[in-house]
Amino acid sequence: IKRGAKCAFPVNASINEVAAHYTAEPNDPITINDTDLVKIDLGAQINGFIADTAVTVCYDAQFDGLVQTAEEALDKAMSMVKIGVKASDIGRAIETTIKQMGFKPIANLSGHSLDQYTIHAGKTIPNIWSVGGFSLSGNAAYACEPFVTTAEGGGFVRNGQIKNIFALNSRKKTKNEEADKMLDFIWENFNMLPFALRWLTKKWEEKEARQLLDHLVKKKAVQAYPVLIEIHEQRVAQAEHTFIPTDDGVTVTTIAQ
Numbered sequence: 001i002k003r004g005a006k007c008a009f010p011v012n013a014s015i016n017e018v019a020a021h022y023t024a025e026p027n028d029p030i031t032i033n034d035t036d037l038v039k040i041d042l043g044a045q046i047n048g049f050i051a052d053t054a055v056t057v058c059y060d061a062q063f064d065g066l067v068q069t070a071e072e073a074l075d076k077a078m079s080m081v082k083i084g085v086k087a088s089d090i091g092r093a094i095e096t097t098i099k100q101m102g103f104k105p106i107a108n109l110s111g112h113s114l115d116q117y118t119i120h121a122g123k124t125i126p127n128i129w130s131v132g133g134f135s136l137s138g139n140a141a142y143a144c145e146p147f148v149t150t151a152e153g154g155g156f157v158r159n160g161q162i163k164n165i166f167a168l169n170s171r172k173k174t175k176n177e178e179a180d181k182m183l184d185f186i187w188e189n190f191n192m193l194p195f196a197l198r199w200l201t202k203k204w205e206e207k208e209a210r211q212l213l214d215h216l217v218k219k220k221a222v223q224a225y226p227v228l229i230e231i232h233e234q235r236v237a238q239a240e241h242t243f244i245p246t247d248d249g250v251t252v253t254t255i256a257q
Helices: 061-080 087-100 177-190 206-218
Strands: 012-015 018-020 038-046 049-057 110-114 124-126 141-144 147-149 157-168 222-230 236-238 241-246 249-252
Touching: 018 038, 018 147, 018 157, 018 236, 038 236, 049 061, 049 110, 049 141, 049 236, 061 087, 061 141, 061 147, 061 236, 061 241, 087 124, 124 141, 157 177, 177 206, 206 222
Parallel strands: none
Antiparallel strands: 012 018, 012 038, 018 222, 038 049, 049 241, 110 124, 110 141, 141 241, 147 236, 157 222, 241 249
């Protein structure tokens, strides 16, 4: 904040089997208990350039293994990074680390390249070994984020019914005057970055904001993103850093220098 940074997206607080994409609703009634496994995923941006990070918090010792495994898989990945390393080799290392600890990686969640005002910029850093892929380049930013579930988990996520993270999809007007004002507000304040309903209630009352946002989603001017839930509803842990590869290693932008 002191350096002029803003939120790159709404803070995700995804609990237990919810792996990602839950953010608080206005006056959200959900409470976090001592036994809950909470993934806190947050990002900062300056002029659209993003640093994306995540940590898992839990005060119940029985889940320490999950949390530590996500962190160890991330550490292993970071130790490999330099220009020219294959993303598939990073995925192999993440998968091997997780399985050696007796857990499963979430196969259909992955890290990603980042670009200005774009969180998912087209390239993926898998959490399992995969054929093909790309090699890391310099002057590019990537996020690596291992997701780990229990041995009883399915190792995949599915879409849930809740959708409370949104992003602009098109600036094309919808012929609804107030909805089009919201469209302009979204562009001026968030550009193409994700946002939450609560960020709109500073300008509109909650009921009206929800109605206008629903209209924009139906018109496909705004994309709504569902929460992601482990298919066997097993708990999930996550760890994440953003990094830039160099010739002899890596610069991690989500660790204080």
